[in-house]
Amino acid sequence: MQHVTDNQARMKKIYVLLIIASAVIFQYCATTQKASNKSVAVPKVTYVADVQPLLVNNCSPCHFPPKGNKEPLDTYLTAKNEIDETIERIKRNPGEKGFMPAKHPKLSDSTINVFVRWKADGLLEK
Numbered sequence: 001m002q003h004v005t006d007n008q009a010r011m012k013k014i015y016v017l018l019i020i021a022s023a024v025i026f027q028y029c030a031t032t033q034k035a036s037n038k039s040v041a042v043p044k045v046t047y048v049a050d051v052q053p054l055l056v057n058n059c060s061p062c063h064f065p066p067k068g069n070k071e072p073l074d075t076y077l078t079a080k081n082e083i084d085e086t087i088e089r090i091k092r093n094p095g096e097k098g099f100m101p102a103k104h105p106k107l108s109d110s111t112i113n114v115f116v117r118w119k120a121d122g123l124l125e126k
């Protein structure tokens, strides 16, 4: 009888230790999870990943030599040099003078925002 009680007491101690250990491990995981979430930054807008595809889709052929004969927007440098004028013009409304993309519907707000963010992020190439 005494033997059984001793065993039960020992088991109780082990259970308590296990509970404390798992609480500590859980806390540790929860903390590291939070820390790693914080370090996941929003990726910066780049020419190659974000801006170039938009220019190709929306501004060709007019701005893509040799087919287009308007101010070229077919390279990183030309796109970068024209960014202020580009943002200006894509923010205008169809029918307004200088609206771009000419003869097309206005770009969506989220598309326009890619150009705005590209400038804010420092006009990175990639």
Ligand code: HEC
Binding pocket: 055, 058, 059, 060, 061, 062, 063, 070, 071, 073, 082, 085, 086, 089, 090, 097, 098, 099, 100, 101, 102, 103, 104
């Ligand atoms: C259908 C042809 C066409 C399309 C598509 C088009 N453009 Fe244009 N773009 C023009 C013409 C024509 C001009 C010259 C007249 C003017 O300045 O408004 C021009 C001029 C511009 C200028 C001024 C260049 C300068 O320095 O004088 C910018 C900037 C521009 N476009 C940006 C864009 C952007 C960005 C797109 C795509 C989102 C686009 N355009 C799509 C025809 C087009």
